[in-house]
Amino acid sequence: MTMTSKILDELNKNKDVWIALRQKLHQYPELGFEEHHTSDIVAEKLKSWGYDVHRGFAKTGVVGTLKVGDGQLRMGIRADMDALPIQEQNDKSWISTIPGKFHGCGHDGHTTILLCAAEYLARTKNFNGTLHVIFQPAEELLYGGKVMMDDGLFTHFPCDIIFALHNMPGMKTGEFYFRKGAMMASSDTVHIEIRGVGGHGAIPEKTIDAGLVACYIAIALQSIVSRNVSPQQAAVITVGCIQSGSAPNVINDFALLKLTVRALNPAVRQLLLRRITDLAHAQAASFGATAEIKHVNGSPVLINDATATDFAISVANKFFGSERVHTDTAPLMGSEDFAFMLEQHPRGCYLIVGDGDKPDCSMVHSPDYIFDDSIIAPAAAYWCHLTESYLK
Numbered sequence: 001m002t003m004t005s006k007i008l009d010e011l012n013k014n015k016d017v018w019i020a021l022r023q024k025l026h027q028y029p030e031l032g033f034e035e036h037h038t039s040d041i042v043a044e045k046l047k048s049w050g051y052d053v054h055r056g057f058a059k060t061g062v063v064g065t066l067k068v069g070d071g072q073l074r075m076g077i078r079a080d081m082d083a084l085p086i087q088e089q090n091d092k093s094w095i096s097t098i099p100g101k102f103h104g105c106g107h108d109g110h111t112t113i114l115l116c117a118a119e120y121l122a123r124t125k126n127f128n129g130t131l132h133v134i135f136q137p138a139e140e141l142l143y144g145g146k147v148m149m150d151d152g153l154f155t156h157f158p159c160d161i162i163f164a165l166h167n168m169p170g171m172k173t174g175e176f177y178f179r180k181g182a183m184m185a186s187s188d189t190v191h192i193e194i195r196g197v198g199g200h201g202a203i204p205e206k207t208i209d210a211g212l213v214a215c216y217i218a219i220a221l222q223s224i225v226s227r228n229v230s231p232q233q234a235a236v237i238t239v240g241c242i243q244s245g246s247a248p249n250v251i252n253d254f255a256l257l258k259l260t261v262r263a264l265n266p267a268v269r270q271l272l273l274r275r276i277t278d279l280a281h282a283q284a285a286s287f288g289a290t291a292e293i294k295h296v297n298g299s300p301v302l303i304n305d306a307t308a309t310d311f312a313i314s315v316a317n318k319f320f321g322s323e324r325v326h327t328d329t330a331p332l333m334g335s336e337d338f339a340f341m342l343e344q345h346p347r348g349c350y351l352i353v354g355d356g357d358k359p360d361c362s363m364v365h366s367p368d369y370i371f372d373d374s375i376i377a378p379a380a381a382y383w384c385h386l387t388e389s390y391l392k
C-alpha cells in the first residue's frame with residue numbers, strides 16, 4: 001500500500017521560499033572551485049539550523065553534520081553547486097546576471113533541494129543517527145568529487161551509505177528513476193599530440209604532414225568501437241577537436257586531437273584507452289611522425305550498489321507510489337563525478353528526478369535549459385524520507 005508523503009505536504013506549504021532561493025542562486029552562478037558566494041549561503045543556513053559546518057574540502061566544499069539521538073548509523077547526501085560557462089538564453093525574470101555563466105545543469109536546484117531537506121530534518125529531528133549533507137564544488141569539471149575524496153571526506157565524515165540525485169529533462173516531472181549497477185558512463189579526456197616535419201605547401205616531399213596524420217588517426221579511431229568492443233557493450237570515442245595550422249600554403253609540423261571517451265564498463269574503458277594509444281602510435285609511425293598521448297583527466301563508471309538501490313527504491317515506492325518510481329532506467333552515456341565517491345565508498349546510490357518530458361524541453365547544458373522548480377519539494381521530501389527511514 002502506498003502511503004502519502006506527509007513531509008511533501010509540509011514542504012509544499014513553504015515551497016515559495018525554496019523556489020525563491022533556487023532562483024537567487026540561479027542569478028549568481030559560479031564555476032567549479034569558485035563557488036564562494038554559493039558556499040557562503042549554504043554554510044550560513046546550515047549553521048543557523050544547528051548543523052556543525054566544515055568548510056574547505058575541495059576549496060569551496062561545505063559539509064554539514066547533524067547528530068540526533070544515540071543511533072550509530074551515518075548517512076551522507078551530496079549535492080553539487082557549480083555552474084557552466086554558457087551564456088543563458090531565457091526570458092525569465094531570474095536569469096543569470098553573470099555574462100557567460102549559467103546554471104545550465106540545475107545544480108542550483110540540487111543545492112536548494114538538499115538545503116530544503118536539511119532545514120526540515122533539523123527542525124523536526126525525527127531520526128536517530130548522524131546525517132552529513134555534502135555540498136560539492138566543480139562537478140562540471142568532473143573532478144570536484146575526486147578532490148573531496150583526496151581531501152579525506154569519508155575519513156573525516158565516515159558514512160555507512162551515500163546518495164546523490166540529478167534532475168533530468170525528458171523524464172516525467174517529479175518521478176524517481178533508479179538503476180542498479182552501471183548508471184552513468186566513465187569519461188576520459190585524451191589529447192593526442194602529433195609531431196611531423198613542417199615545410200612549404202608546394203614541396204610536400206620534404207615534409208611529414210602532421211595534419212594529414214591527424215586525419216588518419218581520427219578515422220582509424222572509429223574502428224575501435226566498431227571492431228574492438230563487443231556489440232553488447234556501450235562505448236563512445238568522439239574526436240571533438242582537431243587543430244593544425246592556419247595558412248593554406250604551409251604543411252604543419254604539429255597537430256592536436258582532443259577526444260572524449262565514454263564507457264559503461266570499467267574493462268571496456270581500459271580497452272578503449274589502450275587501443276587509442278596503440279592505434280595513434282602505430283598510425284603516426286606509419287607516416288614517419290610521432291604521437292604523444294596525454295590522459296588529461298578521467299572519471300570512473302558510476303556504479304550503484306544493489307542493496308543501497310533496493311533501499312532507495314523501497315522508500316520511493318512507500319511514500320510516492322510505485323507508479324512514480326522507475327526501477328530499470330536505461331544507463332546514460334553522460335558522466336557524473338559522484339562516481340568517485342561511489343568508487344571509494346561503494347555502498348550508495350545515485351538517482352534521477354524527472355524534470356518533465358514535453359517533446360520540446362531543452363536538455364541540461366543547453367542555453368535555454370530551465371530547471372523545473374516544482375520538483376524541489378518532492379525531491380527534498382524524498383531526501384527526508386530516506387534519512388528518516390535509514391537513520392531510525
Ligand SMILES: [Zn+2]
Pocket residue numbers: 104105140364365
Ligand atoms: Zn552538467
Ligand SMILES: [Zn+2]
Pocket residue numbers: 105106107139166364
Ligand atoms: Zn549536472
